[in-house]
Amino acid sequence: MDLDALTGCLASSACLVTQTTSGFIIGMLLFLVAVGLTLIFGVLKVVNFSHGAFYMFGAYFAMTAYQLTGSFALAIFCGAAGTAILGLAFERVFMSRVYGGDVLMQLLVCYAFVLIFDDVVKLIWGPEFKSMGMPAAFQVPPLFIAGGVVPPYYLLLIGVALAVAAVLGVGLARTRIGKVIRAAAHNPGMVSALGINTGLIYGGVFALGGMLAGLAGALAAPVRSLTPGMGFSVLIESFIVTVIGGMGSILGALIGALLIGMIRSFGSLGFPLFTDGLMYLFMVIVLVARPTGLFGKEVA
């Protein structure tokens, strides 16, 4: 425990800016993965343990597109679009067969595909780790804001994640398709009786969830090494975020992700040997105080 370092940082604007930005960066990537997870659970009532694989595919798709075209924008698009198509196919062919079934069966299908997807990546891209490299446009010196260090690439990353949060929030609350999705989550039988194709809704939500994880993978690719199985560690932290925020809540995922980001960022200064422990401790406290998570709703 190093409380002096923590209090020293809180008293310094430079440190405060650097660590807060660092917390935002960690949190925003987690949010993009966790929001897909929570969306799929909220609508389909499926805990998608294979969600980390979409993050992995997003990173690999982006790296390949970047190597082929040299365009970072196209790389991000390919990462997101590729995983959306993969998510749709996965849902239609496999997951749709286990809806409403035994939870254990859903878990087994998801876990089987964690292993299968890892091996597919190994077959296509090889078992060794890869690096995409930072696009030339972002190979620039960091910005100094109030003495704190802020890399421009991370500003882009935070901006994209916040835009996704806003579009999802507004889209689900205000648009017709958003209302249909929420209705399908609440009472799929009634939605189907009204002549709406719920299979299409489910497939679309799964594709959207996969796309968001793929987008996170594509955005992370320039700064993280790419390996088969890279989605697993992200998945664990995303589950923590989802549980803290409340399963099925988009706002919960955003707040949960930011809280985890800040805990990691400031915890590494004050509690360097207990940073991971702090995350779990916080999760336990939230669950004891609010078993459904910060923004979760009681199950009727």
Add this chain to the structure above:
Amino acid sequence: MTKSGQPGISRRSTLALMGAGAVTVATPWVARAQAKTIKIGMPTILSGRVAQLGTSSRNGVMIEVDKVNAAGGLAGRQIEMVIRDSKGQPQEAARVARELVNTDGCELLLDGEASSGSFAVHEVARDLGVLCIHTCSEASSLTADPKQHIPNAFRSVRQGIHDSIVGGSYAAAISKAKGLKKWATCAPDYAYGRDTTGEFTLYLKRFAPDVEIISDSWPKLFQPDYTEVVTKILQAKPQALYTCLWGGDLTSYIDQANIYAMFAQMEVFAVNMADYTALTVVKNLPKGIHSGNRYIKTFPATPENAAWGDAYKAKYNEYPTNWSWQNATAVMLLSEAARKANSTDGKKIAEVLAGLTIKCPFGADGTVTMRGDDHTLIGYAIGWGTTIPQEPYVPEVKAGDWKTILELEAEWKKSKGYT
């Protein structure tokens, strides 16, 4: 007194037969010792995040095994390698090692495991008595600690303590020249990271006593995001950083530290940087990172080493790793020991191996020696230098002095109560 004269087998003969049977069941390689080919078993990591370790180990072994077979085999017997995946799990490594001997009939073992698995395979070798050469584990205690010593186990690998002595001495010289007094460390939070960092700082402070460690970070092994570690180090404002992160963790760390311009703000000493696995993967490698040599075909700067590196690349379409040369060295040692012993019997080979010096492209003076008293490799090329982003990656390597290394290693062993 006369014999009973009963027909059939006498009690003494029965006991002898039972004894022989028991030995054959317990040590099946004895029964197969005269088979035409000799099977050598090798547990290694062929899947998971460090699968590259296993594949480059396998490649290093096979390139030399092919040469031995082409030259007539191991004391006249063709080598058949039986290589199995341990998935990097110690219990699986031990199970595979036991199975290779008891079921597959392997007469010798090459242990291509990382440190955690090597200690497990070591116990299998102790139990079965089969000759075993550890080809990847750098943990010093594997051979330095007398409690670990068994006559049938050897290590053809660089040792953490050797790297730390050379690295500490190299870093101290730069510290003094550039006035680097405030240091930070960043290492993966497991035995290798803790031990190596401890040993490096021990020798850094010994050679440069005014150095102070002002910040230490211990990210998890395979942690995806190092942002909080990078910013923590930036806050501490050290003049120099030591890290023993490796493989994908090191490349992630470099990519993430790069966008904070961390490498412009401090001297970085990354012991595992100068390995082709990392050097060729990082797209924006900063200039001037100090690193220990892992495998570089330009160090030692001999035609033999360069030819070996090129032959490996021609065969496998990638450059060798640190693990490749260590595994290749194990086969070179085995081959020479079997030739001298004129036998493939594990005990006879072990007797010759202890203290054996062979010509080797990876030797500091063109030879390496399997030290007799603790069964570990010495005399291999070891040094530190600074990296550049293109070949030869480390243009100048400052070689470590083996006389100093051995003196300090002896002192260290004494301080640990090993001698």
